[in-house]
Amino acid sequence: MKRWQALLLYSLPLVLASGMVAAINTGIIADLLFVGRFEMSLGGLALLVSVLLAGGLIIRALVLHYDDERTKRIQTKAHEQHTSAQRRFLQRLDHELKNPLTIIQLGLANLKTSIPVEEHASFTRVEEQTQRLQRLVEALRGLADLDEIDLERESVDLGDVLEEVVSLVRASASSQHLLLNVRQIPWKLSPVWGDRDLLEVALRNLLDNAIKYTPTDGIIEIRASENGHGAVVEIVDTGYGIPTADLPHIYEELYRGSNGRQISGSGLGLAMVKRIIDLHQGQIDISSRLSEGTVVTLHLPLAPATRN
Amino acid sequence: MMSNSNEKTKILIVDDEVDLLAELGSLLVRSGYKVETACDGCRALDTYQRFQPHLIVLDVLIPGIDGREIVRQLREANDWTPIILLTQVGTSAERAMSLQEGADDYLNKPFDPFELIARIQAIVRRVQHAGQPTSSFRYHNCEELTLDRQKRQVWLSGKELMLTARAFGVLEYLMLNSGELVSRDKLLNEIWGWAYAVETRAVDVRIAEIRKQLGDRADWVETLVGQGYRFLGEVDRR
Numbered sequence: 001m002k003r004w005q006a007l008l009l010y011s012l013p014l015v016l017a018s019g020m021v022a023a024i025n026t027g028i029i030a031d032l033l034f035v036g037r038f039e040m041s042l043g044g045l046a047l048l049v050s051v052l053l054a055g056g057l058i059i060r061a062l063v064l065h066y067d068d069e070r071t072k073r074i075q076t077k078a079h080e081q082h083t084s085a086q087r088r089f090l091q092r093l094d095h096e097l098k099n100p101l102t103i104i105q106l107g108l109a110n111l112k113t114s115i116p117v118e119e120h121a122s123f124t125r126v127e128e129q130t131q132r133l134q135r136l137v138e139a140l141r142g143l144a145d146l147d148e149i150d151l152e153r154e155s156v157d158l159g160d161v162l163e164e165v166v167s168l169v170r171a172s173a174s175s176q177h178l179l180l181n182v183r184q185i186p187w188k189l190s191p192v193w194g195d196r197d198l199l200e201v202a203l204r205n206l207l208d209n210a211i212k213y214t215p216t217d218g219i220i221e222i223r224a225s226e227n228g229h230g231a232v233v234e235i236v237d238t239g240y241g242i243p244t245a246d247l248p249h250i251y252e253e254l255y256r257g258s259n260g261r262q263i264s265g266s267g268l269g270l271a272m273v274k275r276i277i278d279l280h281q282g283q284i285d286i287s288s289r290l291s292e293g294t295v296v297t298l299h300l301p302l303a304p305a306t307r308n
Numbered sequence: 309m310m311s312n313s314n315e316k317t318k319i320l321i322v323d324d325e326v327d328l329l330a331e332l333g334s335l336l337v338r339s340g341y342k343v344e345t346a347c348d349g350c351r352a353l354d355t356y357q358r359f360q361p362h363l364i365v366l367d368v369l370i371p372g373i374d375g376r377e378i379v380r381q382l383r384e385a386n387d388w389t390p391i392i393l394l395t396q397v398g399t400s401a402e403r404a405m406s407l408q409e410g411a412d413d414y415l416n417k418p419f420d421p422f423e424l425i426a427r428i429q430a431i432v433r434r435v436q437h438a439g440q441p442t443s444s445f446r447y448h449n450c451e452e453l454t455l456d457r458q459k460r461q462v463w464l465s466g467k468e469l470m471l472t473a474r475a476f477g478v479l480e481y482l483m484l485n486s487g488e489l490v491s492r493d494k495l496l497n498e499i500w501g502w503a504y505a506v507e508t509r510a511v512d513v514r515i516a517e518i519r520k521q522l523g524d525r526a527d528w529v530e531t532l533v534g535q536g537y538r539f540l541g542e543v544d545r546r
Contacts, residue, residue: 142502
């Protein structure tokens, strides 16, 4: 819609409204001055004006609503196009990395035995960086796999999964002197509906992040509960937090927060978690305060038998 | 057709990247194999006829006749020379297809060079006992246990075992590679796919499921702590 059309449409109700106020005022004055004679016509005019006003308001609401929907549709479409273009790019990148990386690894394996002692440290660094690239390629492959995967959905005991994931990360948490607490509602959580192993991957990623981005002597807390619609898992840490400017981008592939670049990671963990939660028709929300901590909240649907 | 102890095992490598052929070739020569290379499908078949290798390491995406077509041609001619496919895509569908068409094994690029050597050794060992790749057989039997790969069913003493799809996949992989140590990462990549490549208990959970179903024959599936799993029973295939 052109700007002048919008202006006309939006201002119409205001013009009509002032007209109505004027008409009512005239009506009251007329009532006072010429009892009876103009009463009907002025009252009728006021009525007409109010009908027009109501009509104008309805039209305005409809136009606004339509506009809003259209903008949303355009935005969603643009977002989808952007996302799929980005995925295609990552797939190509992944593909182009594979052959050179294979050759480098083979070359390193060939050189390994003939490296003089004084060059061992240097050689090891090259090997480590190659492994880092290898991990990146594997993570990209994992992300691409999620687009084609068939979820093996079952009724999953979330308390069980949390317990397992926590037992896996406990050692790394305590080596950093982090307090790792699990809090659960006093009764057994209702089972959720999902791919147990993928949910474990998602939770594991989130806990690894919490541990990585929380300084020594911090606290990490996992809270599991449920509301009327599903299960709720919160992973709360007293870590470095995420700068507000980074928050809108944290799910993007290979995005690293501006205060997290010193800490090793693929930059794909959260993208992966987000995709896993989306595949489960769940929801993930992250709120964070710099230098205070982060709260990740997951909402997951319950298994059919326990759904209300 | 397999090499005896006096003769070096001959390996043909096929890939369109010349640098890869050079590095891989040199690594395999160092590891004690006799190696020839080819950079496209037609040359691969020519070299194959002349060189008569004991094993082929074959990239899927090569110019001319592609890797999978070569596997098909050889198998149709009843030639069971072991083939390890190198793939780039590595989706579960592609993996399943490679094995169905008669490849003995496959590796996703980029691979750990020593993993490739381990696989070559495993296949050479296996082939000394049976000519055909284990993946070309439908039924895998171990005493009163029968695994039907096509129907995805397992029977123990005439009773069907109720296994989840992933537990079946694990048992199938272990039986296909019976007697060999299979790492947890390997199982995760093969059966779960790359999205699951995070340290979790996923594999242990399925191993426990298999053991429970096997009952007093649970000891067929051996755990080597920190290393992986191995199927210990003697497997007949048909």
